[in-house]
Amino acid sequence: MRQVTVGFVRFGAVFGVSMLVPIVWAAAVALGVWWGGWAWIAPVFWACFGTLALSRPVCRMFRALVARWTGTVIPAGYRQAAPVAQMSTGYWWNGFSYSRTSERAREEQRWRTRWSDPATWRDVRFTAIAPVTVIVPLLGLTLALVQRPLGIIVAIASAPFAWRLAEPLAVRFLRPSPAMALADRVEELTAQRADTTVAQAAEIRRIERDLHDGAQARLVSLGLSLATAEKLMATNPDQAKALLREARVGAAASLSELRELVRGISPPVLNERGLVDAVRASALDSPLDTNVTADLRQKLDPPIESALYFGIAELMTNAVKHAHATRAQISIVQRNTDIVVEVEDNGRGGASVRAGGGLDGLRRRLAVFDGTLEITSPAGGPTRARMLVPCESS
């Protein structure tokens, strides 16, 4: 009984939302007929305008209803308006034209974005499709005009089931179209590409600076020591010997400097053994008591391997530095075509992804491979981080 009541309530909701636009049109047509002559143009114009203005709220409500009843979340895919910027002339530029005030610029931009957004036209189309959900009860009512008892029975019997049509219909017609999904993807990739290029350039500059101030300078001083030693060999062998010893120490120092630099660019174990052993090796070096479990059936692409390795290294460093953990558990597994890496520590928790922070950087580096980062870190711990990167199985 309760289910039937719920069915009727939901029928009411679906009916209200999906019949809003048809009712506007019915009213427009009725007005046009009543006024007669050329006067019908005015109500039709207002109905068109009303459809355009109502389509987005109607679709929003429809999506909300579907999400509430069935849990199916349908992405809207509306285009976001770009920020409005004030130019040096004092005028505002909104990506299309100049305006005297920011309000005007924003309003104009809103209409332009809306007009050119394919989602707007999809929504308009959907306002025409939505009444299908209540078509059987409506037909029942129409039938009732001719054959009263049968029509009313059909209408009342079918009404509680009407809302069930809402989900398949919304999934089929309210989703972003492939073209819209592609446009979003292009936008996302453009942003990522810009990100990667900037990061790469910064990295190369860092390496250049390290080499310039470190190894190169040391080699120059090494050459100087050797040249001086050569000169002093005959006249002052003791001093020459001391210089040679100095040169040897300098050579060892520049080697260890280069080793650190290389480890930061591409850890040798990673090249020699792959991800799992490289993580094992860094777990051995870590002050944390670390347990590594791994189940990887294939060799990963070097860029993914490197991103995951440095991701794990960063999470481990955080565990030591910020969470004051003493133990960590790392697991690397392959689930279908995804690589899932989990890092859990016994620290004090409270980690979050802040814009511009270390974890945000990690998330962006993973995003390049369509990877994701999830952090659960309640205050008091433990922190659990999960990186997921899809990989083509070879």
Next chain:
Amino acid sequence: MRILVAEDLYLLRDGLVRLIEAYGHQVVATATTGPETLDALLKWRPDVSIVDVRMPPTQSDEGLRAALEARRRAPGLPVLILSQHVEQLYARELLADGAGGVGYFLKESVFDADQFIEALERVAGGGTAMDPAVIGKLLASGSSNRKLDRLTEREHDVLSLMAEGLSNQAIGQRLFLSDSAISKYTTSLFGKLDITDDDNNNRRVLAVLRYLNK
């Protein structure tokens, strides 16, 4: 000593051969790839071999794998691994068979030629020789950490040198202490760490490394 040098870079290989010959030892063969190294190790059975970790054809850990494979087929075959970087992971793999006759060094350890040749001789004699960098990492990490805190600074120094593979006498020379002073330190540190002392130096070093590797 009859020595095999497995190193793919010409400059380093040449330098090593010259250094070894300057100390009056003989280089019986050289190898430049992983498979070549394995063949040469098994064919020549040298007194000791110097093997680079990274070698062609894959430029991964070919050399290390060849050395491990050769020691699997000929247990205790003395091998000293030279590398641009040291990893506890590799040290563990080398020490896993417990047979001794193993060395693991950073390439710059050849800068101190006397000590390098000494380490080479120790490995040839079935002992172990570990780079201070490896031992430093072993001491700095791992679950044995808390017990190590109980050691005095001097005992810590003695433990590190022992783990590098040095005998009591050699440790005494490095720290400018008498043999008897060193044995006093070793007895007390073995007591603190619950390791059974052994008269045989090699077995004792392996026991220490096993303890640190736990």
